[in-house]
Amino acid sequence: MQTQPPQALRICRAQQNDAAKIAALGEKTFFESFAKDNDLKDMHSYLSQAFTTAQIRMEMAEVGSVFLLAYKGQDICGYAKTQIGKADTSTFGPNPIELMRLYVDGSHQRSGVGAILIRRVIEMGIEDGYQTMWLGVWEKNVQAQKFYQRHGFDVVGKKQFVLGQDVQTDLIMTRALSHTASH
Ligand SMILES: CC(C)(COP(=O)(O)OP(=O)(O)OC[C@H]1O[C@@H](n2cnc3c(N)ncnc32)[C@H](O)[C@@H]1OP(=O)(O)O)[C@@H](O)C(=O)NCCC(=O)NCCS
Structure with missing residues (x-):
């Protein structure tokens, strides 16, 4: 029997007509990752505003937002979104860009997709002249924190994140964007 070679991963910028697929992947991954630790009402309330096709379309049209x-x-197995100017970032480091979303479909996690996406996002940040990348990660999402640490991010603070009616704490992680800091 012949073994098929593993399918190569292709990273590209999203187009407006990808919005529905991005919304579906975001909703599925968020639900699978966080439903077990949260109230379902809070989950549904958040999902119904954060991951609709209309919402993603609107985010894609915003200046300074990039979806990879x-x-x-033919299948989208993960995506990343970066954006600028949505939070008070004065203490995070010079010239910051936010890694706002990074989601890999459950069936593709732990196979290096996230690593390839985040490396590309970091390279893009460097190419575009940003000096700091920052993100918020739920304090209970230890697996993602480890992943970000492995990619050069350190915890520098905390911020609130509201899921439905539940006010939660996100850790803020940052890393310098320079070729010498690349992992
Ligand atoms: C966090 C997330 C983006 C990481 O993406 P991923 O594709 O699973 O990441 P990778 O496969 O590159 O690495 C994940 C881990 O698997 C390990 N791994 C990678 N390839 C592997 C393989 N072939 N076999 C076994 N382990 C492997 C890596 O060493 C890494 O370990 P680490 O977490 O200690 O760094 C992804 O798991 C995800 O979407 N999670 C749910 C949503 C989420 O939490 N997003 C972040 C919100 S802030």
């Missing part, structure tokens, strides 16, 4: 997609064959 990871494709295996």
Whole structure:
């Protein structure tokens, strides 16, 4: 029997007509990752505003927002979103850009998709002249914190994140954007 070679991963910028697929992947991954530790009412309230096609379309049209997609064959298996200017970032470091979303479909996690996406996001940040990348990660999402640490991010503070009616704490992690700091 012949073994098929593993499908290569392709990273590209999203187009407006990808919005529905991005919304579906975001909703699925967020639900699978966080439903077990949260009230379902809070989850549904958040999902119904954060991951609709209309919401993603609106975010894609915002100045300074970039969506990167990871494709295996015809399927989107992960995405990252960066944005600028949505929070008071004065203490995070010079000239910051936010890594706002990074989601890999459950069936593709722990196979290096996230690593390829985040490396590309970091390279893009450097190419575009940003000096600091920052993100918020739920304090209970230890697996993602480890992942970000492995990619050069350190915890520098905390901020609130509201999921439905639940006020939660996100850790703020940052890393310098320079070729010498690349991992
Ligand atoms: C966090 C997340 C983006 C990471 O993406 P990923 O594709 O799973 O990341 P990778 O496969 O590159 O690495 C994940 C881990 O798997 C390990 N790994 C990578 N390839 C592997 C392989 N072939 N076999 C076993 N382990 C592997 C890595 O060493 C890494 O370990 P670490 O977490 O200690 O660094 C992804 O798990 C995800 O979407 N999680 C749910 C949503 C989420 O929490 N997003 C972040 C919100 S802030």
